[in-house]
Amino acid sequence: MNILPKKVKHIPKGMVIGSWTVLEYVGTKGKGRNGYWKCQCVCGNVKDVCASLLRTGKSTQCQSCSGKQNGRLSLNAQAKRHLYIVSCGPYFKIGSSDNPDRRIDDLRTANPFPIITECIYLDQGYKEPLLHAYFKQYHHWGEWYLIPTFNLISEAVELV
Numbered sequence: 497m498n499i500l501p502k503k504v505k506h507i508p509k510g511m512v513i514g515s516w517t518v519l520e521y522v523g524t525k526g527k528g529r530n531g532y533w534k535c536q537c538v539c540g541n542v543k544d545v546c547a548s549l550l551r552t553g554k555s556t557q558c559q560s561c562s563g564k565q566n567g568r569l570s571l572n573a574q575a576k577r578h579l580y581i582v583s584c585g586p587y588f589k590i591g592s593s594d595n596p597d598r599r600i601d602d603l604r605t606a607n608p609f610p611i612i613t614e615c616i617y618l619d620q621g622y623k624e625p626l627l628h629a630y631f632k633q634y635h636h637w638g639e640w641y642l643i644p645t646f647n648l649i650s651e652a653v654e655l656v
Contacts, residue, residue: 507533507550514556516545537561577621581614581649587640588614588649590628592621614646617653626656 511518516535522544525532531547537558549555580596582589584607593599596616604611617623630652634641643649 507547513550514553515539515558515561516550516556518550577619577624579617579620579623579627579653581616581646583612583614583646584609584640586642587636588643588646589639590624590631590641590649591639592624615650615653620653623653623656627652630656 507518509518509520515538519534519536522532522534524530532544533547533550534542535545536542539558539561541558541560543558545555577592577594578596579592580600582600582603591599600611600613631641631643634643636642
Protein backbone atom coordinates (compact mmCIF):
# COMPACT_ATOMS: atom_id res chain seq x y z
CA MET A 497 0.00 0.00 0.00
CA ASN A 498 1.42 3.36 -1.03
CA ILE A 499 0.98 6.43 1.11
CA LEU A 500 1.71 8.54 -1.98
CA PRO A 501 1.04 7.55 -5.60
CA LYS A 502 4.16 6.26 -7.43
CA LYS A 503 3.75 8.96 -10.07
CA VAL A 504 4.26 11.65 -7.44
CA LYS A 505 7.93 12.51 -7.88
CA HIS A 506 7.91 15.50 -5.58
CA ILE A 507 7.14 15.09 -1.90
CA PRO A 508 6.14 18.47 -0.50
CA LYS A 509 8.42 20.07 2.08
CA GLY A 510 6.84 19.99 5.51
CA MET A 511 4.78 16.88 4.70
CA VAL A 512 4.51 14.53 7.68
CA ILE A 513 4.87 10.80 6.99
CA GLY A 514 4.66 8.78 10.18
CA SER A 515 7.15 10.43 12.53
CA TRP A 516 9.14 11.98 9.66
CA THR A 517 8.79 15.59 8.56
CA VAL A 518 10.14 16.14 5.03
CA LEU A 519 12.72 18.96 5.03
CA GLU A 520 14.24 19.05 1.53
CA TYR A 521 15.13 17.03 -1.54
CA VAL A 522 18.71 15.71 -1.44
CA GLY A 523 18.99 14.02 -4.86
CA THR A 524 19.87 10.49 -5.93
CA LYS A 525 22.56 8.38 -4.32
CA GLY A 526 24.71 5.60 -5.74
CA LYS A 527 23.63 3.69 -8.84
CA GLY A 528 19.95 3.67 -7.93
CA ARG A 529 17.42 6.00 -9.43
CA ASN A 530 15.55 6.62 -6.18
CA GLY A 531 15.58 10.12 -4.87
CA TYR A 532 16.37 10.88 -1.25
CA TRP A 533 14.72 13.40 1.04
CA LYS A 534 16.21 14.90 4.18
CA CYS A 535 13.71 14.16 6.94
CA GLN A 536 13.53 14.95 10.62
CA CYS A 537 12.02 12.50 13.09
CA VAL A 538 9.88 13.71 15.98
CA CYS A 539 12.79 12.85 18.31
CA GLY A 540 15.00 15.34 16.43
CA ASN A 541 17.15 12.90 14.41
CA VAL A 542 17.75 13.98 10.82
CA LYS A 543 18.36 11.42 8.06
CA ASP A 544 18.30 11.13 4.28
CA VAL A 545 15.42 8.75 3.50
CA CYS A 546 14.75 6.98 0.21
CA ALA A 547 11.64 8.38 -1.52
CA SER A 548 10.24 4.93 -2.28
CA LEU A 549 10.43 4.01 1.42
CA LEU A 550 8.56 7.17 2.32
CA ARG A 551 6.01 6.62 -0.45
CA THR A 552 5.27 3.01 0.59
CA GLY A 553 5.29 3.72 4.32
CA LYS A 554 8.23 1.34 4.92
CA SER A 555 10.10 4.15 6.64
CA THR A 556 8.01 6.04 9.15
CA GLN A 557 10.58 6.89 11.83
CA CYS A 558 14.30 6.85 12.65
CA GLN A 559 16.10 3.72 13.85
CA SER A 560 16.27 5.05 17.39
CA CYS A 561 12.49 5.45 17.62
CA SER A 562 11.94 2.16 15.80
CA GLY A 563 14.12 0.36 18.35
CA LYS A 564 11.99 1.66 21.21
CA GLN A 565 8.97 -0.02 19.63
CA ASN A 566 10.73 -3.20 18.49
CA GLY A 567 11.98 -4.35 21.87
CA ARG A 568 15.46 -2.84 22.01
CA LEU A 569 15.59 -1.22 25.41
CA SER A 570 17.75 1.24 27.26
CA LEU A 571 19.89 -0.02 30.15
CA ASN A 572 17.39 1.51 32.57
CA ALA A 573 14.53 -0.46 31.01
CA GLN A 574 16.68 -3.61 30.84
CA ALA A 575 17.37 -3.39 34.57
CA LYS A 576 13.72 -4.27 35.14
CA ARG A 577 14.09 -7.37 32.98
CA HIS A 578 15.44 -10.73 34.05
CA LEU A 579 18.57 -12.42 32.72
CA TYR A 580 18.23 -16.08 31.79
CA ILE A 581 20.74 -18.73 30.75
CA VAL A 582 19.57 -21.87 28.99
CA SER A 583 21.50 -24.69 27.39
CA CYS A 584 20.88 -26.95 24.45
CA GLY A 585 23.52 -29.63 24.13
CA PRO A 586 26.91 -27.90 24.27
CA TYR A 587 25.42 -24.45 23.52
CA PHE A 588 24.28 -21.76 25.95
CA LYS A 589 21.84 -18.95 25.25
CA ILE A 590 22.20 -15.71 27.17
CA GLY A 591 19.02 -13.64 27.03
CA SER A 592 16.77 -11.25 28.91
CA SER A 593 13.01 -11.06 29.19
CA ASP A 594 10.19 -9.57 31.25
CA ASN A 595 8.87 -13.10 31.59
CA PRO A 596 11.76 -15.58 31.26
CA ASP A 597 9.58 -18.64 31.93
CA ARG A 598 7.35 -17.78 28.98
CA ARG A 599 10.37 -16.98 26.80
CA ILE A 600 12.02 -20.30 27.67
CA ASP A 601 8.75 -22.14 26.92
CA ASP A 602 8.72 -20.41 23.51
CA LEU A 603 12.29 -21.58 22.91
CA ARG A 604 11.31 -25.14 23.81
CA THR A 605 8.35 -25.04 21.45
CA ALA A 606 10.52 -23.82 18.55
CA ASN A 607 13.43 -26.20 19.17
CA PRO A 608 13.52 -29.93 18.38
CA PHE A 609 16.20 -30.51 21.05
CA PRO A 610 15.85 -30.30 24.85
CA ILE A 611 16.30 -26.82 26.34
CA ILE A 612 17.52 -26.82 29.95
CA THR A 613 17.06 -23.77 32.17
CA GLU A 614 20.45 -23.22 33.79
CA CYS A 615 19.67 -20.07 35.74
CA ILE A 616 17.41 -17.00 35.95
CA TYR A 617 18.82 -13.82 37.53
CA LEU A 618 16.02 -11.48 38.63
CA ASP A 619 16.28 -7.80 37.64
CA GLN A 620 19.66 -8.26 35.95
CA GLY A 621 18.59 -8.04 32.30
CA TYR A 622 20.98 -5.11 31.81
CA LYS A 623 23.86 -7.61 31.97
CA GLU A 624 22.81 -9.36 28.74
CA PRO A 625 24.76 -7.11 26.29
CA LEU A 626 27.73 -7.07 28.69
CA LEU A 627 27.83 -10.88 28.75
CA HIS A 628 27.47 -11.03 24.96
CA ALA A 629 30.55 -8.81 24.67
CA TYR A 630 32.39 -10.78 27.37
CA PHE A 631 31.82 -14.10 25.57
CA LYS A 632 32.31 -12.77 22.05
CA GLN A 633 35.07 -15.31 21.34
CA TYR A 634 32.59 -18.14 22.04
CA HIS A 635 29.80 -16.70 19.87
CA HIS A 636 28.07 -19.30 17.72
CA TRP A 637 24.82 -17.84 16.34
CA GLY A 638 22.40 -15.12 17.50
CA GLU A 639 22.45 -15.27 21.29
CA TRP A 640 23.89 -18.80 21.37
CA TYR A 641 27.43 -19.43 22.60
CA LEU A 642 29.69 -22.49 22.68
CA ILE A 643 31.09 -21.90 26.18
CA PRO A 644 33.06 -24.78 27.77
CA THR A 645 31.16 -24.82 31.11
CA PHE A 646 28.28 -23.09 32.84
CA ASN A 647 30.67 -22.14 35.66
CA LEU A 648 32.34 -19.63 33.32
CA ILE A 649 28.98 -17.98 32.77
CA SER A 650 28.00 -17.83 36.44
CA GLU A 651 31.41 -16.31 37.29
CA ALA A 652 31.04 -13.75 34.51
CA VAL A 653 27.57 -12.73 35.73
CA GLU A 654 29.13 -11.83 39.08
CA LEU A 655 31.98 -9.89 37.38
CA VAL A 656 29.97 -7.70 35.02
